Amino acid sequence: xxxxxxxxxxxxxxxxxxxxxxxxxxxxxxxxxxxxxxxxxxxxxxxxxxxxxxxxxxxxxxxxxxxxxxxxxxxxxxxxxxxxxxxxxxxxxxxxxxxxxxxxxxxxxxxxxxxxxxxxxxxxxxxxxxxxxxxxxxxxxxxxxxxxxxxxxxxxxxxxxxxxxxxxxxxxxxxxxxxxxxxxxxxxxxxxxxxxxxxxxxxxxxxxxxxxxxxxxxxxxxxxxxxxxxxxxxxxxxxxxxxxxxxxxxxxxxxxxx
Amino acid sequence: xxxxxxxxxxxxxxxxxxxxxxxxxxxxxxxxxxxxxxxxxxxxxxxxxxxxxxxxxxxxxxxxxxxxxxxxxxxxxxxxxxxxxxxxxxxxxxxxxxxxxxxxxxxxxxxxxxxxxxxxxxxxxxxxxxxxxxxxxxxxxxxxxxxxxxxxxxxxxxxxxxxxxxxxxxxxxxxxxxxxxxxxxxxxxxxxxxxxxxxxxxxxxxxxxxxxxxxxxxxxxxxxxxxxxxxxxxxxxxxxxxxxxxxxxxxxxxxxxx
Numbered sequence: 001x002x003x004x005x006x007x008x009x010x011x012x013x014x015x016x017x018x019x020x021x022x023x024x025x026x027x028x029x030x031x032x033x034x035x036x037x038x039x040x041x042x043x044x045x046x047x048x049x050x051x052x053x054x055x056x057x058x059x060x061x062x063x064x065x066x067x068x069x070x071x072x073x074x075x076x077x078x079x080x081x082x083x084x085x086x087x088x089x090x091x092x093x094x095x096x097x098x099x100x101x102x103x104x105x106x107x108x109x110x111x112x113x114x115x116x117x118x119x120x121x122x123x124x125x126x127x128x129x130x131x132x133x134x135x136x137x138x139x140x141x142x143x144x145x146x147x148x149x150x151x152x153x154x155x156x157x158x159x160x161x162x163x164x165x166x167x168x169x170x171x172x173x174x175x176x177x178x179x180x181x182x183x184x185x186x187x188x189x190x191x192x193x194x195x196x197x198x199x200x201x202x203x204x205x206x207x208x209x210x211x212x213x214x215x216x217x218x219x220x221x222x223x224x225x226x227x228x229x230x231x232x233x234x235x236x237x238x239x240x241x242x243x244x245x246x247x248x249x250x251x252x253x254x255x256x257x258x
Numbered sequence: 259x260x261x262x263x264x265x266x267x268x269x270x271x272x273x274x275x276x277x278x279x280x281x282x283x284x285x286x287x288x289x290x291x292x293x294x295x296x297x298x299x300x301x302x303x304x305x306x307x308x309x310x311x312x313x314x315x316x317x318x319x320x321x322x323x324x325x326x327x328x329x330x331x332x333x334x335x336x337x338x339x340x341x342x343x344x345x346x347x348x349x350x351x352x353x354x355x356x357x358x359x360x361x362x363x364x365x366x367x368x369x370x371x372x373x374x375x376x377x378x379x380x381x382x383x384x385x386x387x388x389x390x391x392x393x394x395x396x397x398x399x400x401x402x403x404x405x406x407x408x409x410x411x412x413x414x415x416x417x418x419x420x421x422x423x424x425x426x427x428x429x430x431x432x433x434x435x436x437x438x439x440x441x442x443x444x445x446x447x448x449x450x451x452x453x454x455x456x457x458x459x460x461x462x463x464x465x466x467x468x469x470x471x472x473x474x475x476x477x478x479x480x481x482x483x484x485x486x487x488x489x490x491x492x493x494x495x496x497x498x499x500x501x502x503x504x505x506x507x508x509x510x511x512x513x514x515x516x
Contacts, residue, residue, distance in 0.1 A: 016296075074452050
């Protein structure tokens with residue numbers, strides 16, 4: 001059985017201009033891996049509503065899940081929700097439960113600018129960690145003012161890393177229900193270089209077509225020269241591939257396995 | 259005049275599985291910005307030759323420049339150069355100048371595995387920092403064994419951050435020749451939140467359509483609440499937009515400009 005697939009769409013001029021380095025991809029990637037979901041493609045685009053809508057339409061139809069990061073605040077450059085609505089040809093509607101939440105937070109200082117954050121695409125689902133109580137979720141001792149937004153198969157997440165990570169709790173709870181099998185990974189560290197390793201790697205790749213074999217050379221300063229990784233869904237096969245590879249290494253190798 | 263555009267293609271299973279966090283995008287993004295090139299799109303894909311070839315074909319035809327990162331070593335998971343050759347329907351050929359370089363480095367231990375790194379798509383150009391002496395470039399006191407590979411408008415760069423950055427010297431030298439105008443950016447820091455800033459931002463965005471205005475809220479712990487950025491190609495217009503915006507802020511704001 002093939003694992004479910006996912007794509008990620010990173011949104012923001014600040015990422016493409018190098019003002020900010022994205023921190024959300026690696027966190028989502030690791031979570032998906034542990035949930036048995038294969039992240040197959042990531043795209044990063046500017047804050048342009050048509051461009052985002054086109055990507056949402058494409059990526060959500062070719063993957064089981066799509067995760068967007070960024071562009072969900074109230075200002076002119078926050079156009080992700082409008083783009084998601086456009087992608088699925090639905091309207092934006094104000095959600096009364098979010099409006100009352102915002103009015104509770106801002107009180108008399110609440111403006112139309114704040115209330116824009118209560119506007120979601122029609123049919124959007126509010127996913128909280130407990131899958132009940134859609135108003136307030138408490139994650140790691142901190143009140144999370146509203147849950148993750150799911151529009152069809154698209155999780156619309158904020159760009160600020162701290163908030164992105166808090167919302168991932170709700171995402172994990174939802175994906176865990178699918179019961180996908182987690183990926184298994186095993187690493188082998190050697191002092192051999194890739195030029196010498198190539199024929200040995202070619203042999204194990206051919207013999208274990210169900211195992212993804214990776215080879216990562218280091219630069220100066222590491223305690224090993226090349227790291228080999230063996231990934232798959234079946235721990236027995238993963239270890240068999242790693243064992244078969246290690247048996248072909250010369251005396252004194254590998255340096256380490258983990 | 260519109261600035262030249264660029265796309266970046268990040269390649270590697272290790273990036274999509276979260277084993278490694280990419281470090282090259284932000285470095286390239288900042289360099290391109292200072293060279294007046296607009297990085298408009300980034301795509302990340304797995305080590306699959308057909309997928310990479312399709313992306314190279316698409317991204318190189320819709321942008322002035324494409325930069326790839328990763329997949330240029332000698333092992334089975336290094337398929338970028340083969341994919342670039344396939345994208346442009348050219349063959350792979352062994353370059354004698356690179357072969358002799360590799361034989362010089364590895365001596366008697368040189369294998370066919372090592373020599374695979376001398377195989378480039380037909381017509382590939384070797385770009386060195388000085389645009390002469392294609393064999394050895396010395397960058398920051400370190401000998402760079404071979405220059406950056408340019409196939410049509412595609413710079414094919416390695417994934418290891420230290421080598422990626424060394425090769426950027428050659429890239430910069432090449433792009434500087436185009437004489438594009440560098441982007442100018444100015445930042446304004448305030449304690450106001452986005453909900454209150456929204457109408458003021460909408461006003462400046464409407465009045466300065468040639469200036470890209472960004473709004474970035476912080477999370478707990480920062481010395482300000484929201485950072486506003488004003489970006490453009492004309493320093494006078496950038497500063498005029500920032501000044502016009504600051505004039506609409508209440509007493510005591512902004513906290514800081516830079």
